[in-house]
Amino acid sequence: xxxxxxxxxxxxxxxxDEALDLFIFAPIGLAVTAAEELPKIVERGREVVESRMGTxxxxxxxxxxxxxxxxxxxxxxWNDLGSVLRSGAMTPSPKSNSWSGTDDxxxxxxxxxxxxxxxxxxxxxxxxxxxxxxxxxxxxxATQVVSRLGGLTSDQLAAVKAYESATRGRRTIxxxxxxxxxxxxx
Numbered sequence: 628x629x630x631x632x633x634x635x636x637x638x639x640x641x642x643x644d645e646a647l648d649l650f651i652f653a654p655i656g657l658a659v660t661a662a663e664e665l666p667k668i669v670e671r672g673r674e675v676v677e678s679r680m681g682t683x684x685x686x687x688x689x690x691x692x693x694x695x696x697x698x699x700x701x702x703x704x705w706n707d708l709g710s711v712l713r714s715g716a717m718t719p720s721p722k723s724n725s726w727s728g729t730d731d732x733x734x735x736x737x738x739x740x741x742x743x744x745x746x747x748x749x750x751x752x753x754x755x756x757x758x759x760x761x762x763x764x765x766x767x768x769a770t771q772v773v774s775r776l777g778g779l780t781s782d783q784l785a786a787v788k789a790y791e792s793a794t795r796g797r798r799t800i801x802x803x804x805x806x807x808x809x810x811x812x813x
Contacts, residue, residue: 758786769799776803784808 760783761767761775776784788804791797 759783759790761787764790769797772797772800773803776800776807781811 760779761772764772784804784807788801791800
């Protein structure tokens with residue numbers, strides 16, 4: 628082809644030569660290079676992904692095993708606490724979420740903090756009044772109470788708030804009541 632000289636100096640190249648380079652030879656060269664290099668690129672990508680997946684699997688196994696150990700520990704503590712509660716050796720403190728050991732007559736048990744004497748169990752945990760709107764309230768966990776709060780009237784919420792504040796003072800319940808009250812005010 629006359630006038631087509633790829634080795635000509637830049638100033639002697641025509642617009643046609645530059646167009647041929649850009650639209651014909653560059654894509655062909657790219658395709659040839661890609662065909663030659665593609666297996667290497669694929670293999671490198673596979674190595675990186677498999678390496679990271681292997682690391683993720685190992686870390687996942689470690690996390691699951693650690694979670695199992697932690698859950699077993701917590702279940703064991705709850706079982707131990709349940710045994711102690713069933714035996715009557717520990718009772719809930721009326722103004723906090725802490726537990727205090729007492730003997731059968733309500734006197735502090737040997738591990739109890741003598742600086743804060745406790746009243747006998749019957750005096751510390753009055754039965755929940757009927758107006759709470761939650762049957763068996765005193766035997767429910769905080770999460771069980773919280774799940775029932777949404778269906779209560781304003782008067783019942785106020786009664787639950789007063790009772791909970793006067794007895795166990797569980798922040799989970801009191802916090803949810805505050806949220807419900809502020810949502811009603813809004």
